[in-house]
Amino acid sequence: MKKNELFLRPEGILIALLALCGVFSLAFMILPRPNPSKAKIRQSSINVKDVAANVGTQQQIEKLKAAMLTSWQQEAHKKGLSYAIPLRFQGAIVNAAKLTKGEKVIALTFDDGPWPQTTEQVLDILKSNNIKGTFFVVGQNLKNYPKLGKQIVSQGHVIANHTWHHWYHSFNPQAAAFEIDRTTDLIYQITGVKTNLFRPPGGNLHNGLAAYAKGQKYTVVMWSADSIDYKLPTYQS
Ligand SMILES: [Zn+2]
Secondary structure: OOOOEEEEOHHHHHHHHHHHHHHHHHHHHHOOOOOHHHHHHHHHOOOHHHHHHHHHHHHHHHHHHHHHHHHHHHHHHHHOEOOOOOHHHOOOEEOOOOOOOOOOOOOEEEEOOOOOOHHHHHHHHHHHOOOOOEEEEOHHHHHHOHHHHHHHHHOOOEEEEOOOOOOOOOOOHHHHHHHHHHHHHHHHHHHOEOOOEEOOHHHOOOOOHHHHHHHOOOEEEOOOOEOOHHHOOOOOO
16 A cells, blocks of 8 residues: 655654764764874974884874774775664654744655655755655665665655555564565665664554564654645546
8 A cells, every 4th residue: 555645753854964963973083183182292202212113103003094994984885874863762763853942843754655756746846945854765666766766865865764565464573674674775775875764654663563673773753743645535637
């Protein structure tokens, strides 16, 4: 069963922003930074005898830095880009954002795609209004329309897991793993993103999927407002 849902979910923007912060943090972490206080100490204690040794040590440090950087890059490539989810949301169900008084936040999430035409139209509308959203994709649809998955990510949106088949029945852990892992793997293969966001089809938290996702430290993302557009009759041209 397929349905198009337009959800208003405040956590999405927050998570997207945090993800962006995470990327920048990573960039800062891997950039070698001078430590002024240590540099000063080293400078003050230097003498002629130590020069050769220091040059050798410095070279070793540079080599080590290069090796670490390569290792970081390899690891990042292997793991894919993940969204930087705060620890308290990892393996947790998020139903709504807790807003401070007077705060007005809205986050858009789009489920069940990608679909030709409609996903493209949504992407165009978001682009022309400079809005970012979160797309919970169904694995088998992404397999059929990989270009749309690439477009979602390249246009700065968040891509997330909505199972492979969008089935509603109960799953044992192996079947749940198949539904979720296979979709995450495909998202990674196509976009380079290893998503850690999951939304169960129909919002069902009790059929084995959410339990598996939580065990794998996914953030299980629900919603606080529903456009119910999937109940409207299908447009016939
Ligand atoms: Zn759905």
